[in-house]
Amino acid sequence: MRLSDLPKGAPAVVDRVDDAHASDPIAQRLRDLGFVDGEPVRVVAVGPMGGDPLLVQIGFTKFALRRAEAARVSVRSELAAA
C-alpha cells in the first residue's frame, strides 16, 4: 500500500521509498528524513482542500507531504508487520 492511500490515523510501517524517476531528489530526501524500512508511520491530519497535503508523523517528527510525495512511500499495515 502507498502512504498516500493510508487512512487517517491508521498505524503502519514503512517498507521502502521508490524513486519516481532516475536519481529522484525527493525520494532521497524522504529516506534522509527517516522514511526507511521498519519505521512506524501514521497520517495525523489532511489538508482542508482536496485532502492535500497530508501531515505525516514519522519518528518524533511531523512532516507535511503532498500526495504525490507520499505516493513514493510504500507502507504495510502494522498488524501484518507484527
Next chain:
Amino acid sequence: MSASSLRIALVGNPNCGKTALFNQLTGGRQKVANYAGVTVERKEGRFTAPSGRVLHILDLPGTYSLEANSPDEQITRDVCAGNFPGEAVPDLIVCVADATNLRLHLRFVLEVKRLGRPVVLALNMMDTARQRGIVIDVPELQRRLGMPVVETVAVKRGGARGLIERVDGEVPTAAPVQTDDAASRADLHAQVREILAATVTMPRNTAALDDALDRWALHPVFGLAILAVVMFLVFQAVYAAGKPMSDLIGGAFAWMGEHVATAMPAGPLQSLVVNGLFGGLGTVIGFLPVILVLFLFILTLEESGYLPRAAFLLDRLMLSVGLTGRSFIPLLSSFACAIPGIMGTRSIQDPRDRLATILIAPLMTCSARLPVYALLIGAFIPTRKVWGWFNLQGIVLFALYLAGIVGAMAVGWVMKRIRRDKSEHALLMELPSYRMPKLRDVAIGLYERGAIFIKRLTGVILGLTVLMWFISTFPGPPADATGPAINYSFAGYIGRGLQFIFAPIGFNWQVSLALIPAFAARETAVAALATVYLVGGEATGLGHALAGQLSLASALSLMVWFAYAPQCMSTLAVIRRETNSWRNVAISFSYMFVLAYAASFVVYQVARLMA
C-alpha cells in the same frame, strides 16, 4: 590553526536552535523564530573564551542532509566541506541537535561525523526534553557517537555554559573520513536506531500539547476559520492600538513645530525646519507605533510555531496558483519588507517555485506602505463602527492587504499558465513543536525593527525630504506672480510634467511628484506630501490638506497604486542579486507598473462614476 583563535561552525537540522545558540555565544541579535529556514545565510560572530582564546563562530543554515537540495543548504554543505569561496575549513564543527527530536537529528550528526573533522554535539532544548520526561544517557551517547556531547538550553541565559567550556578546551580528535554511497546512507538509520534504543527513553513520541492544539489548528473547517480570524484581528488591532499612539506623536511634533516657528526668524531656514523636518519627518515618525504593533503580532506568530501550520492549510490553494506552501513564510516576511522575504525564498528547493515567489513577494504589503495607507485612510475613511464592533478604517486596511494577496495570486496563476508547467513541485515541510513566545526574543525583534525604521528616517527619508523642500521652495516666484509660489518652483514644474502620465488615474501634481522619492523608500511619500503641501501654504496638517485637495476617488486610486506599484529600488536590487538576472528585474518592474496603473485606473473611474 593558531592556539589563540579557533574557527567554529554551527550546523544541524533546521529549527534546532543554532541561531539562538549563536546569539547566546556571541551576544548577537540574529533573528530566531520557530520554523525551518529562518537562517538562509552564513553569519559570522566572535567572542573571547575564558581562556583568552578568540572563537570565531559561523552560524549556518539548517539542513536535513549534506546532500543539498536548496540554495541555503548548499551554503552549509560547502562550508563544511571547505568549498565555500573565501572561507577556510572550520577547525571545529558544533553539531546542534534538538533533544526532543533525536531520531531525525542524530542521523545528520552521524553524516557530519563522516566528514572526518573534529565534532562536538550540543544537545539543545534539554529543558523541554526534561519537561516531556525524556531521559538521555549522555555518557553512553558520547561513547557510542565517539564525540563529546554537551547539554544546552539556547533560549536561557547561561544555557550555553557547558558548550563554551567544551569548545574552549582541547579540540577533540576527528573520526576517520568515510565515503558516501547509498548503502552507507541507509546504514546511518540502522545506527541511529541502535543508539536511540541504548541511550534514550521517551514516554511518548510527540508532545501531548501539540497533538491537542493541532486537532483544532489543522481541522479542515475550524483550522481555516482560526486562520482567518487571526489575520483579521491583526489588522483590527493595528488600527485600534497603533492609531491613537500615532495621532499622539504626530500631534506632539506639530506642536513642537509651531513653537520652533515662533522662536525662529521667518525665512527659508524656518520653512525648512518647520515644514520639512517637523512637518515631513514628524508625520512619518508618527507611524512607528502602527508598525510596531504589526510586528508584535508577526513576531509572536513566528515564535509560536503556528506559521508552518498556516502554510499547511494554504498549500493546496498556493499550489493552484503555481506556488507552494513553502512560499507562505517568505511571503509573510514580505509583509515586513520584501527584502528579507525575497532572501527567505532560498529555503525553497524548486527553482521555478522560488522565482515565482520572488516575483510576487513585492505585492505583499510591506510595512513601509503602512504610513501611506494610514495617512490616506485617516484622511478619507470615516471612523465608523460596522456590524457593532468592527472599525471601518480597519476593514479598509484589511481590504488593501487582501488586494495585494489577491493580486499576487492572480499573477501567480498567470505565470503558471505562461510556463505551462505540469511537472511536480515538492513540499516536504516539517511542522515544529508549539512554543510559548519568549518575551525577550519578541522585544529584541521589536527593537531591531524600530531601529531600522529610525535609521531609514534619519538617513534616506531625511535626505529626500530636504531635497523635496528645496525643489518646492526654489526658485522663488517672479515679481509678477499670480498663483501660489510653489507653482513656480522646480517641484511645480516636475509635478505638472508628471501629471500627464498620472492624470487618468486621478493624481494631482503634488501626488505625482511624491511618487518619485517613494521609489527610494515608500514612507517618503508621506514626508514629501507633507513638505509640498506645507510649503504650498496649507498649515492645517497633512490629513486636512489632503482631504481638501483630493477627491475620494483619487485617494482610493492612490491606495491601490501603493498596493501594486513597483516602488522600492532596494527590492529591485535584491531581486537582481538573488536571481542574478536583470531580466527578472525588468519583468518585476514592468508587470507591477502595468498592474498598478490598470488597477488604479479602474478604481478611479468607477469611484468617480459612483460619486
